[in-house]
Amino acid sequence: MTPKVARQVIEKSNNHSKQTMSNKQVRYEALVGAYHKDMYRYAYWLTQNSAIAEDVVQETFLRAWKSLDSLQDEKAAKSWLITILRRENARRFERKQFEMAEYEEQHIIDNKSTSTEQNIENYWLRKQIAALEPEYREPLLMQVIQGFSGEEIADLLGLNKNTVMTRLFRARNQLKEALESKPKNVRLG
Amino acid sequence: MDDLEFRRQIIADPQSANDALQQAADQDPAKQQLLDEMLGLDNKIHQALNIDVPEGLAQRLILKQSIESYKQQEQKKHRWSLGIAASIAFTAALGLSAWIYQPINTSFAGQYALDHLHHELSYSGVIDEQVTLNQVNSKLASFGGKLKQQFTHVSYANFCELNGLKSLHMVLTGQHGQVTVFVLPKDNTLTEWRDFSDERFHGITQRLSQADLIVIGEKNENLEQIKTKLSDNISWSI
Numbered sequence: 001m002t003p004k005v006a007r008q009v010i011e012k013s014n015n016h017s018k019q020t021m022s023n024k025q026v027r028y029e030a031l032v033g034a035y036h037k038d039m040y041r042y043a044y045w046l047t048q049n050s051a052i053a054e055d056v057v058q059e060t061f062l063r064a065w066k067s068l069d070s071l072q073d074e075k076a077a078k079s080w081l082i083t084i085l086r087r088e089n090a091r092r093f094e095r096k097q098f099e100m101a102e103y104e105e106q107h108i109i110d111n112k113s114t115s116t117e118q119n120i121e122n123y124w125l126r127k128q129i130a131a132l133e134p135e136y137r138e139p140l141l142m143q144v145i146q147g148f149s150g151e152e153i154a155d156l157l158g159l160n161k162n163t164v165m166t167r168l169f170r171a172r173n174q175l176k177e178a179l180e181s182k183p184k185n186v187r188l189g
Numbered sequence: 190m191d192d193l194e195f196r197r198q199i200i201a202d203p204q205s206a207n208d209a210l211q212q213a214a215d216q217d218p219a220k221q222q223l224l225d226e227m228l229g230l231d232n233k234i235h236q237a238l239n240i241d242v243p244e245g246l247a248q249r250l251i252l253k254q255s256i257e258s259y260k261q262q263e264q265k266k267h268r269w270s271l272g273i274a275a276s277i278a279f280t281a282a283l284g285l286s287a288w289i290y291q292p293i294n295t296s297f298a299g300q301y302a303l304d305h306l307h308h309e310l311s312y313s314g315v316i317d318e319q320v321t322l323n324q325v326n327s328k329l330a331s332f333g334g335k336l337k338q339q340f341t342h343v344s345y346a347n348f349c350e351l352n353g354l355k356s357l358h359m360v361l362t363g364q365h366g367q368v369t370v371f372v373l374p375k376d377n378t379l380t381e382w383r384d385f386s387d388e389r390f391h392g393i394t395q396r397l398s399q400a401d402l403i404v405i406g407e408k409n410e411n412l413e414q415i416k417t418k419l420s421d422n423i424s425w426s427i
Binding site (some may be wrong): 016025028029032033036037040042044045050054057058061062065121122125126129139141143144145149150165166169172173175176179 | 196197198200201202226227230231233234235236237238239240242243246247249250251253254257335411
């Protein structure tokens with residue numbers, strides 16, 4: 001191979017890798033755009049701390065970027081990301097770098113709800129969700145935030161579908177009962 | 190559908206109310222009420238879970254990734270340049286040792302002559318400067334030699350330096366192509382003055398008192414004859 005030919009081959013492969021790189025970049029940014037909000041909300045309700053949630057989401061997307069090539073089916077992106085996120089969250093306990101966070105009340109005060117009534121109810125409900133057992137809360141997060149079906153949740157959590165449905169039933173039932181027994185006046189803050 | 194099963198399904202997943210569930214609800218106001226209630230609760234849960242996402246999170250995710258990507262590229266570049274540096278150092282070391290051991294490698298007179306010949310064959314083999322006797326003698330003079338008569342055509346006669354050794358490189362015309370003659374000063378460090386050959390040429394050597402001669406020609410060339418003519422024709426001033 002003459003140097004000229006070799007140079008051409010290298011240039012070609014460089015172009016090729018640049019192209020692959022930019023394709024990957026486009027895919028990554030699309031992934032961030034489409035899923036970062038849901039992932040953050042999921043992480044927030046999992047960790048109940050906004051700073052830790054953001055850390056977990058950062059780690060999740062970084063890992064996602066590193067192994068983006070393994071994501072072949074865009075339809076699987078959401079459950080793929082959730083799997084990574086749950087692993088990153090579990091890693092946090094392995095590292096013992098973070099303390100178990102206290103539920104951050106100030107963060108969840110709602111600024112969106114229009115009426116005070118709604119606001120109070122929302123606040124109350126958030127407290128109740130935060131108080132749910134993690135094993136009940138997580139299937140609920142998957143169902144409501146991510147829109148996963150019972151089968152998909154069962155798959156992600158490694159449980160059978162009946163167990164998942166039971167947990168979902170209990171989670172909602174607890175919230176329902178909590179709302180029903182809600183005191184008339186709840187003070188904010 | 191019994192009441193319990195209806196409750197179980199509606200509470201676990203109110204959004205997935207299928208035809209059977211809807212039908213059951215249509216027939217029973219109490220079931221319909223539960224369904225409405227659970228859909229309402231679901232709506233509230235959805236709102237409650239729908240917390241604010243920190244501003245600029247998407248941009249921070251992309252930033253972190255691009256920094257990481259840059260770091261990786263730098264590392265790759267670093268590794269790449271380290272590789273280049275290592276191979277340059279290796280080549281340099283190899284070259285240095287080759288240079289240091291060069292006198293040993295080329296101390297064999299025949300090898301020196303063959304190297305020299307092959308090195309310059311590309312032009313010394315093709316040009317014909319039609320060198321005159323005077324021109325030959327002006328060059329031979331530096332060795333204190335003088336050619337009495339031109340016994341053959343001389344197409345090239347020049348001083349060359351190869352591997353730090355300066356010699357007179359002459360190309361004569363023999364019976365079977367060109368004959369190359371090297372005249373070397375006596376202070377050369379070459380050894381093993383004997384006949385030699387490679388796949389194309391063969392050569393003979395002669396050490397005279399004033400200079401050393403190496404004569405190289407094609408395999409079938411009668412070199413002895415040329416050497417004799419040369420040594421007979423050159424008179425040495427000292």
